[in-house]
Structure formats: structure tokens, C-alpha cells
Amino acid sequence: MSHKPLPGFRDFYPEQFAERAHIFDTWRRVVRRYAFQEYDGPPLEPLELYTQKSGEEIVTQLYNFVDKGERAVAMRPEMTPTFARMVGAKAQTLRKPVRWFSLPQLFRYERTQKGRLREHYQLNVDLVGEADVLADAELLSVALEIMRAFGLTAADVRARVSDRRLLNGLLTHLAIAEPAWPAVYTVLDKLERQPRELSAEKLAEAGLDDEAATAVLGFGALDFATMRARYGDAPAVQPHVARFAEYLAHCDALGVADWIRFDLTIVRGLAYYTGIVFELFDQVGEFRAICGGGRYDNLLKSLGGADLPALGFGMGDVVIGELLRARGLMPPTPSTVAIWVAQSPDTPDAPHAALRTAAALRGAGCTTEFALRVQKLDKQLESGRKAGAGTFVIVDPGMGDAPWRVRRTGNDDVIFSSLDALCAWASSNGTVR
Template sequence: MSKKQFSIIQLSCISILKLAALTFTAMPATPFSRSFLISQPRFNHYINPIFRSVTHQLSSSPFPFNVKSSTVRFHCALSQAAETDSTSGGRSGALSPTPPVTGEVKKIDVNPPKGTRDFPPEEMRLRNWLFNNFKEVSRLYGFEEIDFPVLESEALFVRKAGEEIKDQLYCFEDRGNRRVALRPELTPSLARLVIQKGKSVSLPLKWFTVGQCWRYERMTRGRRREHYQWNMDIIGVPGVMAEAELISSIVSFFKRIGITESDVGFKVSSRKVLQEVLKCYSIPENMFGKVCVIIDKIEKIPVDEIKKELKALGLSQEAVQELLQVLSVKSLTELEERLGGSGEAIADLKQLFSLAEKFGYSKWLQLDASVVRGLAYYTGIVFEGFDREGKLRAICGGGRYDHLFSTFGADDIPACGFGFGDAVIVELLREKGLLPELSLQVHNIVCALDEELQGCAAMAANILREKGQSVDLVLESKPLKWVFKRAARTNAERLVLVGNSEWQRGMVRVKILSTGEQYEVKLDDLK
């Protein structure tokens, strides 16, 4: 190749590079440019062979030419174009960037995102055990199971009451320019579903769910950024009997898993206590939700900070002092002396404590006027489950929310419910030494003694599975020592061995692993 020919080819290669760069990177991100990239995905397909042919001729010439550098520049141009198109809202994947020519693959972080969890088999067994108890108790009380999307409209959770939850949302704008959020709680989704169903459902409704919730909040023991939550709700019953039934269901759950009234109790109060105090000091009704959010911080921040925040809302020194004194009351008798016996708050609380006697869980209850719950929608009786040693945060909580539906533009319906997270209860069970031992367990291990008999072993396994028996089928040719170790690890009850001599007679050998007893049985009689 002459020097003149080399120069011509080199100029051709440079022209191709410039054309690719201009086409894929210099074009403005206009609808035209994006549509061109989308409608002409074969452009790269045609340019590449021409470019490679030219660079091959150059590389075989005696004159210096950096083929690798030029190739990288070309690929970078294509990659940059694809990225530009994707970030500007075009169809992702219209042009697939060519992988880098060289470079070491970076090892990924194998830990889940902060505040979230993996559930390997041993953790999954515990989760299933816990959820099964949630569901079984719900069904014992006649509740029906429901579920909702994890992704909801952001507006469903944004209420103008200064709640912390507004700042804890995992929210974003989707590709349809809609504001959406991962649900931080389940009650608003329940309200949405009830409104959607309208008159097609008959009241009262008794519904439950176990769902995953997401909150970007500071993590402490028993508090993560994702958790699962058991909710039970009664829609359409205005009386305190509904709250009494809900607390009874939680007590039944605690008893079922070995928790007693000496381990756990319920702090009970009513939002109406606050209302009555604020009414005495002419505090506007629209301030009520904001006051509740502040009062909910009583055990979380110093009292002086509580006073400061209440005064910032416009409460007088006298009103703040009286409010804090009432909230310190731990006796229903003393609360009645302060508020008088004619108000709804005292009447509701008296009825609840009376019903607790009838249900048989009065020893679990105690009055604590400072309990208001942090969500703005509660309107009446509220309660929290707590560990009596005071080592953990609230185990569960709930109450009445008669005015939630009107915040979504619907007619109000009397309602109450509770939320019970999966994290704190596991910490409590661990603290009390009550976590169950949940190991893997199968009925049978089926193993072929010769590789040629693996299909026969599969037949034996299928016979047992069709009869409802769980089977761990050994899928490779393994020595018996390995099979026995496997049986011990899976807590298998029996070992079914498929050997040549037995199979020719239509039999298999069975060994009961707990006793060592062995016998042969016809394949059809295997059960």
C-alpha cells in the first residue's frame, strides 16, 4: 500500500467517525432526532462493517494507525447517543450500546439496600409462621382477606396535618407524569377500596391484610425502612364494641404465640380527651390534628420541646400546662374528675374497660391519656401495644377513624382498625426466648442407587407427591453417605432407595430414619 493510498483510507475512516459522532451525539435531543434513532436502529448495523473493513486495511498497512483508539471512539459515540436518547425521554433500548472493548467488571454490593431485608429459607420459615398466625387469628374472628397495590397515588398519603409520614414517603413521578408512592401504611388504601366498591358491599365490613410498607425513616431496633404489617379493620360499626373486638383479636394472637399479660399490655385513651381540653381554651378545630402529631412525640423528645412546639401553634401557656397535666393521667377515675363524667371521651373509655372484663382481657389494659397516635385521621379511642419492660417501641397500634373517608371526597363511614408490624414482635419473641425452632422438614428422600435408575426414582417420587407426601428427590448420582447427611439436614422421615434388584421385582426399599427399620414395598403400594 502506498502512502497516498494510506492517506485516502485514513481520511475515509476519519469521515466515518465524524459522521457517526455527528449523527449520534451532535444532534440536539429533539423529537426528530429521537424518532430518527428509534426508526433507524439498523444504522449501527450498516456503519460497523464499513468501519471495520477500513480499519482492517489500515491496521495491515506499514504506516502507524491507532485502530484500538479509533474503535473505542466510535463505540463511545454510539453509547453516548443511546444514553442521550434514553435520558431525553425516548424509547429506551432503541439503540443498544456496544459493551466496552476492555475493562474489569465491577463486583456488585451483595447487601440489600439499607433498611431492607433478604429472606433466606430460615428467615422465610419464621416469616411464614408469623403470617400464618396473623391470618389464622383473623379468620377465627370472621375477617376476610384483602390486598392492595404496593404502589399507590402519592395524594392518598399526603394530608395537611404536619405528619412525619409525609417526609418519609418513597415517592416519584412515573413516566405518565403521575405522582406515585410506595405505600407507607395500609389504611388509606383500604379506604380507597371501600370507596371504590361503594354500595356493592354490605356493611359492616370485617377485612384484614398482611402487606409490605415502606418508610424512609431513621432506623432503630424494630424499625426498618420496609416492613410487613398485619391490619384488621371494621367498617360501618360506630360503637366501642368494634374496638373491643379488635383488641381481643390481638390478645388472642399474643396468647397463641406464648405472650402473656405480664409481657405485654395496651395503653388506651381517646382523641376526644384532647378535643375536650382544647375546646375549653377555644383552640380552633383545624389545629387538632397538628396538636395530636406533637403530643405523639411525648416519649420521643424532651417535654420542653413539646411545650415549645405547642406554643408555636398558638396555644397559651395556661392551655399547654393544662393539656400536659391531663395527658399525664393514668387512671380513669382521675381523668373523670378532671373532665367530668358527661363527655363522650369518658363514656367511651368506661364502655371499653367494661367490655374488656367481658372479653376476659382487662388485665392487659391500662389508661394512658398521652396516647394519641401520630396519624391525623384518628378520631376516638386509640390504643398501643407495648412491652412492659420498656425495651422496645410500640408493638402495634390503632383506633377509630370515623372521618378518614371524607378526606378523599366521600361520605364518612364509622371505622376502626389496627396495624401490627412484623419487626418488633420478632424482637420481643427473641427477647423472651419464644422464637420457634423452624427447620426444614420433608417426608421422604428418594434416591437411585444406580445412575441408570434415576428415571425410576422420579416415578417413585411422583407417586408419593400425588399422595400428598413431600419428597426431596436426589437429582445426581451420590454416595449413600451423602444421602444420609442430606436426610439429617432436611429432617426427612423416610429414605426410599431404588435399587436394581428391587426394581426388577417392582419393589423399592424403604428405611424409617428415626428407628432404622427397613422393608421392601411394591411401587403401587408406596404411600
């Protein structure tokens, strides 16, 4: 039998689990600060929930099967369909805007590569019931505040932001026929990764003339000010420029403007996005997108039956973990032991006195361990040091009225005559975990 997990899956030994816990704890701490509530759904859903959203071709990327009830089911590859179903079921009674988040484990059968496995955990943050661009600014602020909480700065991470409505207005102004828009989106999405000549060829195949193709190929170099000066007065573009300017002003007020780069090549691969979209990338360009999302105002109606504006993002644990390790920002695995209780092996009542001491310290909130068999005192202390303990309580009933000695590296022993006093001292001296 192989001792390795399946390809694309991970074992989480205590060190890796501690890293995952750090990511999860940071996610939860920040998102709850923005008043989002946590939810979850089943890891197994009807297959049609995903084919309805993404088409039958999605099946090749799923872990799907027919269950014992003859139902076609799949392990969830994403959370949005489940979210849409749940919101749709209670849309009339939910307080708006809905602010929900989840940390599901997701499964996709696809080729494994750097930053992408066949399973991962993902923070999903969604906001439903508000169409104003202030909601879009709030959503991006959440994602960037998470970056700050991990110790990253605007010098480390950039939010590349666009607006599908603005892009569509530009294409309309350039007299590019709407049936050609998907081909233009594809070219823009790959503009940085494929030769300019190939991009121009793809645009020509889509029916664009040289002037329109040249304009589209220049979109990647446009900052917002230049785009506004060049196209901002065009009737098809002007309202979208004004709205995006308002969005940027909100982002500035929220303290995240320094992280943002206007980028028309960010179109997001999923066809259901309808408004402002964004992706977070490390500035070095070493990793895949850290995070991606945007506005999807039509999706809830098609999946959950609730006609409500909505927006959200997903942030996976794989890429953010790789980035934090590469930048030296992943904290070391903490010791699990705060106090080690040792006993004098030469005193008859010492074993039970040590157990009572450990129980009292645990009751006071201190992470406490002791040797599970009789050992010499030096051996017990050595075991405690190997466990990472920094505080040792030596129990010796033979010492009469002061049977507890606390020993810390570099300090003189502190003597206690009361177990209550010992527990109070331990609780106030950094030994609570």
C-alpha cells in the same frame, strides 16, 4: 457491584423467609378467625392520594417519581388511603360492617433505626360501618389475640388505651382553649420521653395557666378509676367516661381486660383519629410500639367519599419479629425434607424405580427429595441427613416382592411390597409437610 441490599431494605434468605412466613401465617390465621376478609391494592399509587391525607410535607418521606405517562406517583407508604379509595368505590354495595385485612409491603424514605426500616410488611385490619364501642373492643381483641397466638402473655405485652373524645372533654372541662389542643396532644405524646420542666414550658407557651398545666401533666399517672372519680361528673366529661366504661366491659367479656392499661398519653400522632385509640408495647420497654390504631370516623369521607364510621390498626413485621426473637418465641426453621428416597446403585432398574417412588410420595402429599446423580448408598443417606430428612425410603428392585425399605432413626427397617401401602403409611406417620 455491592452484594448488600440498599440501606433500610432486607434480603430474606430461607431462614428469614421462614420467620416472615410464621408471622404472616399467624396473622392470617387469627384475623380470619374474626371473619375478616383479605384484600390488596397496587404498590404504586398517585402521589396526591398521600398528600391529600398528610399534606405536602409527606413527600420528603416517600419514594416518589414521575412515571413515563407524566404522572406523579409514589410507592405506598401506608395502606389506609388505598383502603379508603377501594371502600369508597363500592361503599353502596358492600355488606356492613366491612371487615377487611391486608399484608402489604410499605415503603418510606426515612432514617433507619431499631424497629424501623425503609420497607416493611404490615398487617392492616380495618372495620367500617359501625359506630358502637363494641366494634372498638372487637378490634383490640383481634390485636391481642394475635399476641396470644405468638405465645405472648399479658406479662409480656400491654395495650395502652385512650379516647380522643374523652381527652377533649377533659380539656374542655379544664377550660383549655381548643386552638391549644394540638400543643397539649404533642406534650402528652412526649410526656414519658422529655423532662417535666420542658413539658410545662411547652404548655405555658400554648397558653395554659399553672392549674391547667399541672392537671395535664398529671394525666399520665391517672388510671381509669381515678380519672372517673376526679372528673367523671363534669358535664363535658361524663358521657365519654360512660362510653369508655362500656368499652372496658366489652373488652372484659372478650377476655382481654388483663392486657389493658388506661393511658391518656396515647393520642396517636396522626391527626385523623377521632375516638378510642391504642398502642401495644412490650412490658420491658425494649422496643418501639408493636401495633397502633383506633377510630377514624372522618377519614373515609375525606379520602374515599364514603361517609362511614371506621376504625383499624397496623402491625409491622419488624418489631414483632424482634420481640419474638428476643423472647425465644420464634420457631426454628423447619426442615424442608420429610422423606429422602435412596436407591441401590447396584440394581439396573433402581434409578427409575426411585423416581417412580418419589413421584408417588409427592403425589401423596409428602415432601420428598433424592440425589440428582448416581451415588453410593451411604453417600445418599448422608445427603438426606444433611437435608434434615428423618425418614429414608431405600428402593432396591433386586429385593423381589418387597423392594421398599423404610428407615427411621432408632427404629428397625419397615419393609413394603406395595407402593400404595408405602404412600399410605407415609401419609399417616407424620411425613406430610
